[in-house]
Amino acid sequence: MNLAEGVQVVSFGVLAVMMIGSALGVVLFSNVVHSAFLLAGVFASISGMYLLLNADFVAAAQLLIYVGAVNVLILFAIMLVNKRQDFSPFPTAWVRKALTAVVSLGLFALLSTMVLATPWSRSTAIPVGDPIVVIGQHFFSDFLLPFEVASVLLLMAMVGAIILARREYLPEQAAPSDLPQTVLTLPERPRELISAGSDNE
Structure with a gap:
């Protein structure tokens, strides 16, 4: 622009x-x-x-x-x-506020010193080519593996969130069994709710 x-x-x-x-x-x-x-x-x-x-x-x-x-x-x-209820103030909350102010002022001083000490160059050159095309080329050539790994991780997180959302309750105590339990399993949604919904219709 x-x-x-x-x-x-x-x-x-x-x-x-x-x-x-x-x-x-x-x-x-x-x-x-x-x-x-x-x-x-x-x-x-x-x-x-x-x-x-x-x-x-x-x-x-x-x-x-x-x-x-x-x-x-x-x-x-x-x-x-x-x-709904308001947060109850802690008696020593001023200590946290003071520490936060000290850390914030220290970071501000550090960043200000870096900005003033850096020799900024004023370049008005317009980049050659479309940057969106260049980013797309890098995504599908140099950074293809990290791009695909990130998409797989997001897919796994979404599938896990859907599976956890389908479980309505967790058992307080595991059912006794003679066989050793090697995999953590969660019970499916109770069938009574489904049958009750169908009867009302």
Whole structure:
């Protein structure tokens, strides 16, 4: 995305303010739902930063994966937990807050020193070729094995989640048996529920 220098500076300033403000809201707000929504603002601001760097594929992936998947998953988890009572404050909570502030200030000082000490080069060269095509070529040539292994792991996780969701209960005590049990098995869904549902119809 080729923009004028003034537009780039203004866009960077707006995105930076939006990112820092949303990040502070995520940490400082007591309502966890508001923090989750502000986390989506942080991810969207990072996507805008990628657009300013001419990384359109990374920006789209940032929106699709982090805003559209990870953040929505966090919101679903928060709403499914449905914790009604407020958190009871600990008497020594100020110690944790002080340690968190010290660590955060130390990281901020370290990153600021690194940014100021790094000789940044201002290059306005436009990348040759379509970056999406280049990423696709690398995915199916150099990084084919890690790409396929990651897809297999995600498939295994999805199948395991479906199998665990189908079990309605776990036995408190294992049934006595003379044979040695070598495999952990879970009982299937009770048949009474299925027969009761069919009788009502």
